[in-house]
Structures are given as structure tokens and as C-alpha cells.
Amino acid sequence: MPATSHHSILNLPGEQRMLDAVRAGLGWAEEVRFAVAFTRFSGLQLLVDPLGELLARGGRVKLLTSTYQHLTQPEALEVLLGMDGLECRVQDGRTAFHAKFWWFNAKQGGECWAGSSNLTKGGLASNLEWNLRALEPESIELTRRQFDGLWDRWDVRPLSQELVHGYRARRHRERRPEAAPPVLWAAEPMGPAPDPSPAQREALQKLAELRARGERRAAVIAATGLGKTYLAAFDVAASRARRVLYVSHRLEHLTHARRSFAQVLRGHRLGVVGGGYLELNADVIFATVQSLRANTVLLGRKWDYVIIDEFHHAEAPSYQPLRALLKDAFLLGMTATPERQDGHDVLEWCDWNIAYEMRLPEAIERGWLLPFHYFGIADETVDFARIPWRNGRFSIEALERELSIDARAELVLEQALLRGFDGPKRATVGFCASIRHAAFMAEAFNRRKQHAAVVSGEQPVEVREELYRRLADVNDPLEWLFAADVLNEGVDIPAINSILFLRPTDSASLFLQQLGRGLRLYPGTEVLTVLDFVGHHRSGWETVKALHSPQGTGARTPIGGFHLKLPRDCEVVLQRRTEEMLKKSLHTLSRRERCEEAYRTLRDELGRPPLPLDLWHRDELPSLSDYRHVFHTWLECQQAQQDLPSWAVGLRKDHPVRGFLATLEKDWQLPRVGPYALLWGLVTRPEDPETGYEEFFQRYPQWKVEYAPLGKSGAWKSLTKNLPRSVLSHERLAPSLRELLGDDMLPQVEGRMLYTVNKDHLERHGGVLRAPSDLALHVPYSRPEIVRHFGTQYDPTRHNLGILWFGQHGVIITKLDTSGAKKTHRYRNHFESPLRFSWTSQNKMTRTNSAGLKLLEHHQPGQALHLFVQRRSHEPALYMGEVRVAQAQGDAPMTVKFDLERPAPPDVQVELADVTP
The missing domain is CATH 3.40.50.300 (P-loop containing nucleotide triphosphate hydrolases)
Known part of the structure; x- marks a missing residue:
């Protein structure tokens, strides 16, 4: 029986699509009739399995399509021809065929849809289409007769191999010019120089800002297909560099890169070195990494700009000679995936400066x-x-x-x-x-x-x-x-x-x-x-x-x-x-088994016992929180793997070293990096931690943005709060730590501390700034991601509030379950309906003070209130869209009811139901 509750479908985001309705109909129907102008694999491939299942259980399928405008794929017709039990006919005449009709019937009843959806991806799922449903028996019978009339028209022919061959030949002769492939392999520049794409413009702006701050190292992480090579050429032009070295591990990459640069840098001489080429007399050299090792000319040349393509390979031994060339050059590392399978962090090459990041899903x-x-x-x-x-x-x-x-x-x-x-x-x-x-x-x-x-x-x-x-x-x-x-x-x-x-x-x-x-x-x-x-x-x-x-x-x-x-x-x-x-x-492997297997894999790849930092940027591996959940501490994990460092063998569980290292595996939720910098200084310069603190910002220059003199940083107070008393006293680490760990102390500390430090930097300084229009309804965002969508980098000291203001935009971030908060901060927030949300303010807000008035009066033209709802603390918040204040009552706190512009879809309602009173 019909399962859909919709009488019309527009393929709107978050709502039922025509694809869902057709799949559902194929699941219960005994007989179906479809009439569609266009049939393409992009739509048919999504229905192949449910069609096959209907036919396998004895169902009947009649499909009427057309060759109108030659948009139907002949290969798709061949698939239909090969489906046993499916009847297909093709309207192949001069009459324009625009029909879009979906009819389902069974003993218990039927339904039919008429509208604008063809048998294509766009028609079924992604285009804005409009389809109306009828359920009445009279409508089902009337439309069946009308379909049968079309089925028997004079210009409708049964699908056959002969028809497919003739249509394919005719379609090939009349193929539109834009179907021909672009010329990708031209040796010389063709046509006008290209303009940067939107993604490239975003990245170029970030690179320019980074250079303006005096930085000399940068990485661009961008999905395959976004034009990283052209981006490099555009940035070389923007930087006005004259002596440029472009390095890759494959000659094939270099020949492609040379062609891209030729389209942009029309006034530069370009040369290739490697694979039999030795074109040294050029402004821009494209060199294989293998050719660099023995080439004294290239190694001795002073470069303005060095580009490493497929940057995730840079930790290989063959790339090490490049380090000597970076003294005076700007370095750009480009990759789609910085995560290396051997666990090395190639971002160290560029001081962890990620100028731009655009992963495949977001692209x-x-x-x-x-x-x-x-x-x-x-x-x-x-x-x-x-x-x-x-x-x-x-x-x-x-x-x-x-x-x-x-x-x-x-x-x-x-x-x-x-x-x-x-x-x-x-x-x-x-x-x-x-x-x-x-x-x-x-x-x-x-x-x-x-x-x-x-x-x-x-x-x-x-x-x-x-x-x-x-x-x-x-x-x-x-x-x-x-x-x-x-x-x-x-x-x-x-x-x-x-x-x-x-x-x-x-x-x-x-x-x-x-x-x-x-x-x-x-x-x-x-x-x-x-x-x-x-x-x-x-x-x-x-x-x-x-x-x-x-x-x-x-x-x-x-x-x-x-x-x-x-x-x-x-x-x-x-x-x-x-x-x-x-x-x-x-379900084959438990969380413990996955952690153990990942540990062994890492150990084999690294050739040494891994540390928490080796999990960083390895999304396919369990997280550090997984290991802490299973083993409580990293040393206990190593003990389970019979992989304890020699100094830890026989170490009692309450030993200060165990407590110290376990503390470093926790995220301290610090608003500034200073306490971590001070800890690093205490480890590297135990007699002069202030100098060590300063040296941290030289060793990790990406953190200079948060530098403050030690006396003004509050680092001592925060470090004392987070470290066990047994290991920190009188501004010194306990001597027993160094006595036990020896030369292993810094690697053990960095191997734990930097996991959180890297995460903090990515959250606070590594994100690309966006606009509110880039937000997608009913998808989850972390707080740093929310802030960046309003053109600002996340700052924990400013942005950990329930209401944030960014010019004309107000942002409310609230949670449904406040049971874990202090009693004075347990507020009642809930959905009254899919279009109404009730929110309780903090205790100081009233309807007449400045904070309350700013919220209640924020409905002028050009102004907007955005609502984000999270289930519980430390979870992402779902974007519910722009809201308007419907009513407010009470003071200190006050209760505000917001009207949503778009209702929460059913799956979001289900997701939030278990925490909504």
C-alpha cells in the first residue's frame, strides 16, 4: 500500500524526494506504469535493484520513454532491454514528448504521480521538480487508460536491439559540440589566461594574508579536482616570484603542471628536469624529486618560491635535500590528503600553517x-x-x-x-x-x-x-x-x-x-x-x-x-x-580489538612504539578518546601490547610519572596555548623555563598568533591547576620525572601534548572563513565552525557564550539536555512543534535590559537571528535556520519562543526526540 504521506513533492532539501516515492512504490506494487521523456543512467541506476526485486516476485512493469532531443541514453535502453519481464516502448516520432508519470497498483489499492520528474538523477532527486499524487480509484483507472492510449500510439515502438542501434547512430551524428572533450594536452598556451575559480580565490586570499604576516611556509589541503596546480601558478604570479621550483615524485605530474603554469605565467620561461629532460635555463623549473639529489645546479640555486606537489610524500627520505633550499624561499605544500599511512606529520615542513582546507565532501x-x-x-x-x-x-x-x-x-x-x-x-x-x-x-x-x-x-x-x-x-x-x-x-x-x-x-x-x-x-x-x-x-x-x-x-x-x-x-x-x-x-571487531589492531599497524609502519600524536590526522584509526575509554592511559595500552618502554616496566600504578603522562592525554580545554608552551619550556629548559617558553613559539611558529609574555599569560596558574601536585612544585617539574624518563622525556611529552595542541590550532586558526549563506539547514556544526561561518576565527575567550553577535547577525547556540550543568544553569529548552522552539535565557537577561532588548528587537531589515541546537554538551549543534521572536515572558531568566522559517524534517525530529522533554 502507498507509504508516503505527501500529496505533492518538490525535491526540497530535507524532504521526501520523488526518488523516495518511486522506490517505496516499487516495494509494494504488483503492477507499475511509467511514462518519462528522458531515461538516463543517472536515474535508472538508482532504481535497478528495486525494479529487479519487483520483477523477481512476479510484478509487471511497463515503461514508456522517448528519443526526444536525443537525451535518453541508448546504453540505458540496452539495460532495459535486458531486464527479463520488463516491457519497454519508445516514442520515436516528431511529436514532442514531455510526459512524466508514475503509476503503482496492487490488490490493496494504488497511487499515481504526475508532474515534472524524468527518469534522471535531477528529476528524481536533485532538481526542483513538482509532482502531484492521486489515490482515488477513479483517478487510478482513468490514468491507466490514458497511459494505455499513449502505449499504443502510432509513433511508439517496442524496444528492440534494432531500435537501439538506429537511435545510437542517429544520436552520434547529431551529438552536440560541447560533448567533445576539452584539449588537455596542448604544449603551448591556448586562448586567454584562465581566471581563478571560487575555491582558488578563497585560497589565494588566505595565502596573501599569511605572507602579509611574514609567514614563509604554507600548506593547501584541497580535494582532487579543485585545481591546486593552477592555484600554485596564480599564487606565484601574485607573489611576483621569479625563481620557482616545482617538485613532484612523478614526471607525469610535472608535465601536466608545466602546461597549467604556461596558461597563467605567459612571461616566464618554463623547464622540466627529470625523466630525460634537463631544461635548466628557465625561471620556473619542474623537477622530479629523484633528479634533485644529484643536481648541484638546482641544489645550489637560490629560490624565491618552492612548491611540493602531493605534499603527503614529503617525509620520504628522497625529499630531505629540499630542506636546504627553503632558507630564503616561500614554501607551498599541496595535497588532497595530508594524512600519511606511515604516520609522519608532513605539516611540520610548513610549520603547521594550513592556509586553506577544502575537503572532498564540502567541495x-x-x-x-x-x-x-x-x-x-x-x-x-x-x-x-x-x-x-x-x-x-x-x-x-x-x-x-x-x-x-x-x-x-x-x-x-x-x-x-x-x-x-x-x-x-x-x-x-x-x-x-x-x-x-x-x-x-x-x-x-x-x-x-x-x-x-x-x-x-x-x-x-x-x-x-x-x-x-x-x-x-x-x-x-x-x-x-x-x-x-x-x-x-x-x-x-x-x-x-x-x-x-x-x-x-x-x-x-x-x-x-x-x-x-x-x-x-x-x-x-x-x-x-x-x-x-x-x-x-x-x-x-x-x-x-x-x-x-x-x-x-x-x-x-x-x-x-x-x-x-x-x-x-x-x-x-x-x-x-x-x-x-x-x-x-x-561488528566483527570490538572497540578494544580495533584499538589494538591500529596500534600494531602503527608500530609496524613507524618502526617504533607509537604515541598518541601518531593518531593525529589519521581518521581511519581510532581516536585518542577511544584508547582512553578502553585502556584509560597510553601506558596501559602499551602494557597490553607488551610494548612498555624500558623505564615503565615494573612502574607502580600510582607513580607520579604515570599520573603526569596520563594528564597530558586529556584535553585541558585551554583558551590559550601558553600553559602548553610553558610545559614544553619546563621540559626543554628545566633551569630556565621562561627561555624555554619563548623557544616554544620559535619551534612552533604557527602559535605566534597567541603569544603573550610569560608574566602576562597566566600560564603558571593554569599549569598548576592542570598538573598533579606531585610533579609540579616551586615552578619546577619533579626531578623524579627526568631521572626516570631521561632523554625520552621530551618525545613522551610532545607525543601526548601535541595531539591536543594540534587540534586546538586547527579549531582556532586553521579554518577557512565563510559567510552565513554557506550554512546548510539541519546539519551539525562545531562551535568553531559556527563562528567561522560569520567571518571570524574562533576564540575560546570570546565565543563560548550562549548568544553571539556578529554585526547584524545574532547567533543562539543552545542545548536540549542541561542536566549536567550547575543547578543555576539548568534551563528548559525544547521544541513545542516542528516550527516553534522555546528557549530559556541566562539568569541575568530580562525583557528590559540591554541584552534582552538586543535579542527581542533584532528583527529589522538586514538583520537576522540564527538558531543552533545541540543535544548535549560537547556535541555538534544542528543549524535550524533563521528564526523570529514570537513572544517572550518572564525575567532573569526570560522564556523566548522562536518561530522557525522551515520546519524540522522528520529525521531531525527523531534525532532530537530522546532529549526533548
């Missing part, structure tokens, strides 16, 4: 990258239990052997053809376990009459670039590239519209790098199709979890008790069997 949210449709395909062709698991990953030799089987290749091809692609032609990249695996997949596909090729790091750059050009060319038959050791980073092929994950992914960051290959905006493509072949193995859940975007405004997908939140217009579709497998893998 999709802002429309700067394509959305994706992710399909989790159950892969039971491979027995992963037979593959050895070492050092947190599968044995490559055994993995490639088990993956290179015909049954799996058949599954991959079948599913890839079924789910299709969106774009001028198929341009699919399959990420493989090894070169041998990639070669096997290409050969298997070619045997099945597909046009496939291998691309790997063993091929010359010219061969790889020719393959990339062919994949992008709509007139070239090449449609599949199977990749090994390349295409993870540094190469941009905007034409890619489909990605296959054909091996278990080692890390979330690698998965996102590979996903980013297909997310560039491209004419004729509105969505990236992603197929992940999920097997019975422990890392199966990591790739799905990597898609989670807490601030995403897209659909929520519940998986095994976990609510997956997605960026705008993105979808995750899991086969039923896939979801069962993921649930099993999710």
Missing part, C-alpha cells in the same frame, strides 16, 4: 565537484580468508592471484554495464591490486568484446597520456582503463565518469584520492558512477565509512545502526547482501 556540497552514486556490490567470488593479512593489509601477491579469476571479471562487467555511466561516452577507470591484476582485467574485458587497456607506472609518460586522451575522446572506442600504481594522484582526466574499486582499499585517504579522479566537473556529466566490489574482509567497512559527511545535506542511509550522511545530491546504494556483509564486518 561537492558547494557544487565545485560532481556528486557521486556509490554502489556497494556484494563480491562472493573471492575467499578473502585465504589471503594472508600482514601489517594491516593483504599480501599483494596472494591478493592479485585470488582477484584474477574469470568469475570475478564476469561479475564486474555485468554490474558495470547494468549501472552504466552518465556522460558523452563511457570513460571508466578500474583501480586494481597490481599490474598483473590490471593486465588480467583488461584482457578479460577485451575477450568480452569491450575496448579496454592497462595503464601503469611502468609505461612511458607519452604512452599513458595517449591512453588518457583516447579515454576522453568521444570518437575513440576505448572505454575502460585498468590502473595500477598510477591515477591515484596528480593526473586530471575530467572525462572520467565511472570508477571501479577492484581491490580492498588500504586506507580511507587512498580511497578518497581514487574517488576524486572522477569528480571534476565536465560538460554532459552530472554524476560519477562508483562501483565498489565489497567482499568478506575486515576493511570492507572503511570505504563506506569514508563517504560519511557529518555536514552533508544529502540522503541519510542507515547501515547496521550507523547513519551514513552524504554530501548533497550523492547516493549510496547497497545490495541487500552487501549490507549484510558490512554489518558483519562492522
Whole structure:
């Protein structure tokens, strides 16, 4: 029976979409009739599974579509042709066909929808569409007869292979010019110089501000596809640098970078060094890191500006000669993912100065990258239990052997053809376990009459670039590239519209790098199709979890008790069997087991016992709070792993060293960095902590923004409050600490303290400033993120209040559960309805004092009140939008009732219900 409560659907954010209504109808109907002008994979791929399930249970499906304007994809028609039991006819005449009609019926009743939604991603989910529902039996019967009239029109033909072939040929002849790929491989500048994109303009402003403060080091963390190379060229031009060194570990990256710089720096001489090139007589040198080690000319040259591409590689030994070149140069490190699998913090190269950060989910949210449709395909062709698991990953030799089987290749091809692609032609990249695996997949596909090729790091750059050009060319038959050791980073092929994950992914960051290959905006493509072949193995859940975007405004997908939140217009579709497998893998390891496994993996990667700092920026690993929850202290974790430092063996539990180190693992919630700087000074200069305090700001120059002379910083008072009395007295640390720890004292202190210090810096100084218009309704924000959306960096001394004012904008941040607060601060805040929120002020506010009047009268033109609601303390706050004061009563405190502009959607009401009185 019809499950929807809506009589009309507009695909508004946070509300029911036509996609939801159609999926629901397919779930209960026995008979369906659809009439849609356009059928594209972007919509059909989201309905393939529910359509298949309806047909499998004996349901009947009639689908009428058209070739009008040549927007229907012939490949999508072939999928419909191959669905047993589905009847499809095509209106193929001169009459314009605009029908959009969805009809469902069963013995218990029926429903039909008419409106504007085609069988496309936009029509079903992301465009503003308007569809009206009818339930009356008379309407159901009338529209059935009308549909049957269209079904039998003279210009409507049964779908056949002959029809598809003819339509494809006609469509190809009349293909629109914008479908052709742009020229990406031109050696010389073409056309006018490009203008910076919105993301690049934001980053350029931040880099300029950083240089104006006298900083000489910066990192830009930006998702693949946002144009980091062009950004570097724009910033070189802005800085007026003349001697520029651009470094990467692959020649292929450098040739692409040289072309991008040529478009921007028209008056500069550009040269490449490495891979047989030795073009030293240039203003801007693009050099492989391997070529630098023996090149005395480059190592001896004085540079104005040094750029390290794919910056996350910079801790490798081959990059160390670069450090000598940075004395007088401005350093820009660029990466999509600074998190290294070996645990090294490459941000140390740039003094932890993150000039700009734009991760993949936010870039999709802002429309700067394509959305994706992710399909989790159950892969039971491979027995992963037979593959050895070492050092947190599968044995490559055994993995490639088990993956290179015909049954799996058949599954991959079948599913890839079924789910299709969106774009001028198929341009699919399959990420493989090894070169041998990639070669096997290409050969298997070619045997099945597909046009496939291998691309790997063993091929010359010219061969790889020719393959990339062919994949992008709509007139070239090449449609599949199977990749090994390349295409993870540094190469941009905007034409890619489909990605296959054909091996278990080692890390979330690698998965996102590979996903980013297909997310560039491209004419004729509105969505990236992603197929992940999920097997019975422990890392199966990591790739799905990597898609989670807490601030995403897209659909929520519940998986095994976990609510997956997605960026705008993105979808995750899991086969039923896939979801069962993921649930099993999710619950296979307890929190303790995950912590222990992550510890061992880190130890193997680092070659030493890890410390809490090694968890920083490793989102795929448990957090320090997870370890504290399981083991209470890091030493107890190491003891459980039989990995205690020698000085800790036999140390009693109440020893001051244990208490001291455990205290450093807690977040002290400090408003300023001074106490941490003083602690560092006490460790490095026990006889002269004031000098050590000053040296902290030289060692970590990113914190100069919070520097205050020690006597004015309040650091001593705060440190005395937070450290145990047994370790700090008379402005000295207890001698027993140094006697026991010796030379290990500073690494142990930094390895704990810097975990919180880094987090504090990111919260207070590392964020990009936004505007209120960038806020998304009903998504969670931390307090620092809220503040930054009003053009200000977060300051704990100013912004930890219930009401904040930013010019014409008032911000109310309140929580529903105040039971943990002092009795005098327990306020009653609750939703009276989806459109009405009741809020209690602090005790000093009245309806007549200045604070109360400022709130109650804040409704003039150009002014706004914004409401954020959190469930409990220390949780993110959901943005409820702009509100207006409806009424106020009482004083000190007063109760204010706010009217919301948009009602809280059902899922938000459920989320907040358990803490609402």
C-alpha cells in the first residue's frame, strides 16, 4: 500500500524526494506504469535493484520513454532491454514528448504521480521538480487508460536491439559540440589566461594574508579536482616570484603542471628536469624529486618560491635535500590528503600553517565537484580468508592471484554495464591490486568484446597520456582503463565518469584520492558512477565509512545502526547482501580489538612504539578518546601490547610519572596555548623555563598568533591547576620525572601534548572563513565552525557564550539536555512543534535590559537571528535556520519562543526526540 504521506513533492532539501516515492512504490506494487521523456543512467541506476526485486516476485512493469532531443541514453535502453519481464516502448516520432508519470497498483489499492520528474538523477532527486499524487480509484483507472492510449500510439515502438542501434547512430551524428572533450594536452598556451575559480580565490586570499604576516611556509589541503596546480601558478604570479621550483615524485605530474603554469605565467620561461629532460635555463623549473639529489645546479640555486606537489610524500627520505633550499624561499605544500599511512606529520615542513582546507565532501556540497552514486556490490567470488593479512593489509601477491579469476571479471562487467555511466561516452577507470591484476582485467574485458587497456607506472609518460586522451575522446572506442600504481594522484582526466574499486582499499585517504579522479566537473556529466566490489574482509567497512559527511545535506542511509550522511545530491546504494556483509564486518571487531589492531599497524609502519600524536590526522584509526575509554592511559595500552618502554616496566600504578603522562592525554580545554608552551619550556629548559617558553613559539611558529609574555599569560596558574601536585612544585617539574624518563622525556611529552595542541590550532586558526549563506539547514556544526561561518576565527575567550553577535547577525547556540550543568544553569529548552522552539535565557537577561532588548528587537531589515541546537554538551549543534521572536515572558531568566522559517524534517525530529522533554 502507498507509504508516503505527501500529496505533492518538490525535491526540497530535507524532504521526501520523488526518488523516495518511486522506490517505496516499487516495494509494494504488483503492477507499475511509467511514462518519462528522458531515461538516463543517472536515474535508472538508482532504481535497478528495486525494479529487479519487483520483477523477481512476479510484478509487471511497463515503461514508456522517448528519443526526444536525443537525451535518453541508448546504453540505458540496452539495460532495459535486458531486464527479463520488463516491457519497454519508445516514442520515436516528431511529436514532442514531455510526459512524466508514475503509476503503482496492487490488490490493496494504488497511487499515481504526475508532474515534472524524468527518469534522471535531477528529476528524481536533485532538481526542483513538482509532482502531484492521486489515490482515488477513479483517478487510478482513468490514468491507466490514458497511459494505455499513449502505449499504443502510432509513433511508439517496442524496444528492440534494432531500435537501439538506429537511435545510437542517429544520436552520434547529431551529438552536440560541447560533448567533445576539452584539449588537455596542448604544449603551448591556448586562448586567454584562465581566471581563478571560487575555491582558488578563497585560497589565494588566505595565502596573501599569511605572507602579509611574514609567514614563509604554507600548506593547501584541497580535494582532487579543485585545481591546486593552477592555484600554485596564480599564487606565484601574485607573489611576483621569479625563481620557482616545482617538485613532484612523478614526471607525469610535472608535465601536466608545466602546461597549467604556461596558461597563467605567459612571461616566464618554463623547464622540466627529470625523466630525460634537463631544461635548466628557465625561471620556473619542474623537477622530479629523484633528479634533485644529484643536481648541484638546482641544489645550489637560490629560490624565491618552492612548491611540493602531493605534499603527503614529503617525509620520504628522497625529499630531505629540499630542506636546504627553503632558507630564503616561500614554501607551498599541496595535497588532497595530508594524512600519511606511515604516520609522519608532513605539516611540520610548513610549520603547521594550513592556509586553506577544502575537503572532498564540502567541495561537492558547494557544487565545485560532481556528486557521486556509490554502489556497494556484494563480491562472493573471492575467499578473502585465504589471503594472508600482514601489517594491516593483504599480501599483494596472494591478493592479485585470488582477484584474477574469470568469475570475478564476469561479475564486474555485468554490474558495470547494468549501472552504466552518465556522460558523452563511457570513460571508466578500474583501480586494481597490481599490474598483473590490471593486465588480467583488461584482457578479460577485451575477450568480452569491450575496448579496454592497462595503464601503469611502468609505461612511458607519452604512452599513458595517449591512453588518457583516447579515454576522453568521444570518437575513440576505448572505454575502460585498468590502473595500477598510477591515477591515484596528480593526473586530471575530467572525462572520467565511472570508477571501479577492484581491490580492498588500504586506507580511507587512498580511497578518497581514487574517488576524486572522477569528480571534476565536465560538460554532459552530472554524476560519477562508483562501483565498489565489497567482499568478506575486515576493511570492507572503511570505504563506506569514508563517504560519511557529518555536514552533508544529502540522503541519510542507515547501515547496521550507523547513519551514513552524504554530501548533497550523492547516493549510496547497497545490495541487500552487501549490507549484510558490512554489518558483519562492522561488528566483527570490538572497540578494544580495533584499538589494538591500529596500534600494531602503527608500530609496524613507524618502526617504533607509537604515541598518541601518531593518531593525529589519521581518521581511519581510532581516536585518542577511544584508547582512553578502553585502556584509560597510553601506558596501559602499551602494557597490553607488551610494548612498555624500558623505564615503565615494573612502574607502580600510582607513580607520579604515570599520573603526569596520563594528564597530558586529556584535553585541558585551554583558551590559550601558553600553559602548553610553558610545559614544553619546563621540559626543554628545566633551569630556565621562561627561555624555554619563548623557544616554544620559535619551534612552533604557527602559535605566534597567541603569544603573550610569560608574566602576562597566566600560564603558571593554569599549569598548576592542570598538573598533579606531585610533579609540579616551586615552578619546577619533579626531578623524579627526568631521572626516570631521561632523554625520552621530551618525545613522551610532545607525543601526548601535541595531539591536543594540534587540534586546538586547527579549531582556532586553521579554518577557512565563510559567510552565513554557506550554512546548510539541519546539519551539525562545531562551535568553531559556527563562528567561522560569520567571518571570524574562533576564540575560546570570546565565543563560548550562549548568544553571539556578529554585526547584524545574532547567533543562539543552545542545548536540549542541561542536566549536567550547575543547578543555576539548568534551563528548559525544547521544541513545542516542528516550527516553534522555546528557549530559556541566562539568569541575568530580562525583557528590559540591554541584552534582552538586543535579542527581542533584532528583527529589522538586514538583520537576522540564527538558531543552533545541540543535544548535549560537547556535541555538534544542528543549524535550524533563521528564526523570529514570537513572544517572550518572564525575567532573569526570560522564556523566548522562536518561530522557525522551515520546519524540522522528520529525521531531525527523531534525532532530537530522546532529549526533548
